[in-house]
Amino acid sequence: MEFNLKSSLLKDKKIVLGVTGSISAVESVKLIHELRRHGAEVYPVVTESSKKIIHPASLEYASENKVVEELTGAIEHVRLVEDSDLFLVAPSTANTLSKMAHGIDDSPVTSVFSNALEKIPIIVVPAMHLNMYTNPIIVKNIEVLKSFGVTFVEPEVEESKAKIADYQTIVAEVIRALHDELRDRKICIIGGSSYENIDDVRIITNNSTGETAVDIAMMAYYLGADIKLFLGNVRVEIPRFLKFENFTNLASLVSKIDEIRKSDIVIVPAALSDFTVVKKKGKISTEKSFSATLKPTPKFLKLLRAKYKGKIVGFKAEYGVSRDELISRARKRMAEYSLDMVVANDLKNVKPGLTKVVVIKGSEKTDLEGEKTEVAKRILELLP
Numbered sequence: 001m002e003f004n005l006k007s008s009l010l011k012d013k014k015i016v017l018g019v020t021g022s023i024s025a026v027e028s029v030k031l032i033h034e035l036r037r038h039g040a041e042v043y044p045v046v047t048e049s050s051k052k053i054i055h056p057a058s059l060e061y062a063s064e065n066k067v068v069e070e071l072t073g074a075i076e077h078v079r080l081v082e083d084s085d086l087f088l089v090a091p092s093t094a095n096t097l098s099k100m101a102h103g104i105d106d107s108p109v110t111s112v113f114s115n116a117l118e119k120i121p122i123i124v125v126p127a128m129h130l131n132m133y134t135n136p137i138i139v140k141n142i143e144v145l146k147s148f149g150v151t152f153v154e155p156e157v158e159e160s161k162a163k164i165a166d167y168q169t170i171v172a173e174v175i176r177a178l179h180d181e182l183r184d185r186k187i188c189i190i191g192g193s194s195y196e197n198i199d200d201v202r203i204i205t206n207n208s209t210g211e212t213a214v215d216i217a218m219m220a221y222y223l224g225a226d227i228k229l230f231l232g233n234v235r236v237e238i239p240r241f242l243k244f245e246n247f248t249n250l251a252s253l254v255s256k257i258d259e260i261r262k263s264d265i266v267i268v269p270a271a272l273s274d275f276t277v278v279k280k281k282g283k284i285s286t287e288k289s290f291s292a293t294l295k296p297t298p299k300f301l302k303l304l305r306a307k308y309k310g311k312i313v314g315f316k317a318e319y320g321v322s323r324d325e326l327i328s329r330a331r332k333r334m335a336e337y338s339l340d341m342v343v344a345n346d347l348k349n350v351k352p353g354l355t356k357v358v359v360i361k362g363s364e365k366t367d368l369e370g371e372k373t374e375v376a377k378r379i380l381e382l383l384p
């Protein structure tokens with residue numbers, strides 16, 4: 001089965017997927033596809049009750065691997081675990097969750113769990129009625145499993161149900177569990193565009209989608225970093241697993257500097273306002289012309305550097321300049337604001353899903369080109 005790969009972060013990784021008898025098992029095919037889009041091999045194992053929800057043939061077709069449907073001998077499950085990198089139970093019913101917590105081994109899913117515990121990472125994704133999920137016994141069983149290092153992906157509470165987390169969030173946690181390149185690094189990303197009010201209705205702003213910031217934040221999360229994400233106006237979808245805070249004008253972002261300073265490194269691909277105006281109260285009439293004087297805003301990177309001694313990565317965007325001129329302007333920006341690294345690009349080279357940048361760090365110059373997510377990964381690999 002052909003897939004448009006989103007990344008190679010799960011390349012050569014073998015994931016055992018345990019499917020139990022929750023109605024959310026209907027999402028298993030989508031989940032398998034998403035895991036494979038990041039390069040994973042998926043090996044489904046199922047409980048008897050799950051087969052009433054989704055047929056094993058569907059899982060075999062999606063994964064292109066034989067589905068383990070019954071207990072045929074512990075040695076097979078031991079070998080399955082020994083050959084795998086992670087065990088994912090999605091969805092997990094209250095029944096299976098409780099059996100795992102108490103060491104009950106009566107299905108392929110619980111048998112794999114018994115063999116996998118403390119050997120490979122285990123992720124459990126509950127899906128059940130809310131009153132079951134909040135039952136004190138289930139809560140205690142979850143805590144028991146957590147005490148043995150099991151990771152839980154919290155359900156989405158909706159309509160009195162603890163629904164399975166969206167498959168992109170589940171896959172993000174799988175990737176994060178298998179990568180530690182940025183583990184324990186506190187990274188703050190600031191993206192999108194800020195705006196300044198002309199009146200209580202209208203604004204002036206910069207043309208920015210925020211896509212670069214979201215891609216970098218997503219990739220940093222995958223690689224294990226502790227993320228702090230601040231976003232202005234953005235025009236791209238933000239994955240649910242990325243938590244963020246909004247800012248509006250430049251002043252609102254400046255007010256967050258004390259919080260930003262808690263990070264080890266700050267990455268700023270934001271398109272921040274270069275000008276502000278004296279705001280008019282109410283709504284300016286459109287029946288006659290009016291004038292507004294643009295005043296330069298303070299430079300955020302300069303204000304940040306005055307209060308922050310950690311690493312700062314800036315971005316420099318130009319249009320229609322030579323590579324040498326682009327690098328020259330990036331070095332000037334680096335010196336002006338005492339930056340540790342600058343990512344420079346010519347906007348004429350940016351296309352949907354594709355980009356081309358030059359990363360300046362010290363005397364080094366590194367050209368990166370390709371899919372935006374892969375370029376984001378390479379930028380993070382070059383962090384000072």
